[in-house]
Structure formats: structure tokens, C-alpha cells
Amino acid sequence: MAAVEGVSSHEVLDAAAAAESRSEQPIGQSIVSYAREAGRLIVEPERFDYKPGRGVTAIVNGATIHVGSRALMAERGVSVPSNLVIGVRTASEIFVARDGRLLGAVAVADTVRPEAKRAIEALGRMRLRTVLLTGDTRAVAQAVGASLGISEVESDLLPDEKQARIRALKTNGCTVAMIGDGVNDAPALTEAEVGVAMGSGTDVTRESADVVLLGNDLVCFVETLAIARRTRRIIWQNFAGTIAVDVVGVALAAVGVLNPLMAAFIHVASEMTFILNSARLLPAAYPLNAVATKANARAVEVA
DSSP states (O other), X not given: OEXXXXXXXXXXXXXXXXXXXXXXXXXXXXXXXXXXXXXXXOOOOSXXXXXXXXXXXXXETTEXXXXXXXXXXXXXXXXXOTTSXXXXXTEEEEEEEETTEEEEEEEEEOOOOTTHHHHHHHHHHTTOOOEEEOSSOHHHHHHHHHHHTOOEEEOSOOHHHHHHHHHHHHHTTOOOEEEEOSGXXXXXXXXXXXXXXXXXXXXXXXXXXXXXXXXXXXXXXXXXXXXXXXXXXXXXXXXXHHHXXXXXXXXXXXXXXXXXXXXXXXXXXXXXXXXXXXXXXXXXXXXXXXXXXXXXXXXXXXX
16 A cells, blocks of 8 residues: 555545445455455445446545556546555556545555466466466566466456457467456457356356356366366267267178177167266266356367
8 A cells, every 4th residue: 555645545545445345346346355354434436437447436425536557547637656656566556546636556466376376287288378368567467477387478458458369369260268257358258269257256257258167266167178178089989989880880781790689789789888988977077066157068169
């Protein structure tokens, strides 16, 4: 928390929490939660407006409060010094202004979920390309990417820019699965072949996605992909086996070797073989309990 001269940190927090109290964004919710934990009284805004990728504007007790990025402050004519927040290069800077005057900034650090690195490593072993698309600053994005082992990082992206990036990947022949949790991710989730929303995501995000993780464990997504690949492999095995059995049966019938008894035996034995082959998926089906799909048969395609 940083405040300009003549302004207390409590004043900055109160203004930010009041403006963000109606926000569904994770950063806005974290600010509100922090204010509540600090015992601050959060005033309900009279008006609220959210600009994707920029921030929020609210009317609180007759005053206009802006909470968001440097770009939002520049649009509203608020001057922001470059050295306001020092020593938090890997944190997102959320600036707070009231009636055109800067009050201060809130530094929100990104905490990487403990299972995220394992999930990214597992995706790498599956030979899947991972790209980090974020609206955070380059410094924050690079730090998170380095901690996760992601080499392709694109930062300072607006929602439509994320969507355009997904579209470009599809144009280049890639099959894209997008994972997101914020309102800013909704257009990209819609654009991707398979949109995956985190369970903690906003309502808009969940509605835009094809798949919703009921929890927040990214490993569940990796396990689902693994099951999808294994399912497709078994489908092809059964398909190829059926064709092979039919070809052998036709050949035996053509030379007069196939009698009704042998035909019945081949049919029953082959069907039992294919059923048992499919049953190998049953022990691996439990991770799907953590995934909700919305009539989505395309989850197999991405694998």
C-alpha cells in the first residue's frame, strides 16, 4: 500500500475497497477481502462501471473514484508518478484516484498455486505448447512465467487482444484450449476450441467456457486431458480391431472355412475383447468428477 503525500494508507484502502465492492475480478475481490480483514468499513457505491482491462469507476458519497491501471489513470487525466510503488516490481500496481486526484496505489502480488508448476510440467511431457496471456505488466508476467517454466509470455493484453491472440493461434493450425477465471478472459474462452473456466472464476467466465473445473486444481485439467487422449486411443484400437475381425471373417467365408459355429465364436470373442479393452478406462475416470462439461464433446479433440 502506497499513498501520496497528505493521504493516509487507510484512505487509499477505503476508496479502493468501496469502488471494488461490486467487482467480480479476483484482484478487486482481494482488495475488498483485505479491507474487511483490516476492519475497515466498506461504503456501497452509488454507481459502478467496469472497463475491461483498465479498471473500475464508481461514485461513492458523491465522489468519483477510479481504481485501475496506469492506462485508466491516463484516460481520466490523473497524473501518476513513476516511483510511487517501490520494491514491488513483481506485483500488479492498482492505482486509486478520487475526483481526478491520485490518492495512492495498492500492490497486489501474484501467488502461484502450488500445483500449477506440476501441471505445466505435465503438459510439457504431453508435448503440449503452453502460452501465458495476461493483462499484468511485463515484469509481473515474466516473473510468473519463470516460476512456472513458461517461456512464451505475453503481457499488458486487453480482453480483445487475448481473443485476437487465440484467433491467430487457430489460424496457424493450432488446436487451442484456454484456461481463465476473470471477466477479461471471457472473449478468449469463447474464441478457443475448448474454453476451461476455473471453479473460482466469475459467472461470466463460467458461462463463456465449455468446461468448468469444480475446484481450482489445475492438475485435474491435466488428468482430464490424459483421460481424453487415452479414450481416443482406445476408440481407435476398437475401431481398427473391428475392421480387422470383419476382414478376417469375410476372407474365411470366401474360402468356405467359416461355419455358423465359428462365426458366432469370433463375433462373441471379439465383442468381449473390445468391451474389456474399453473397461480399462474405468479406474481412471475419477478425475472427471472434478470437471463439469456443458455438452462438450470437443474435449477429446484438443488432446
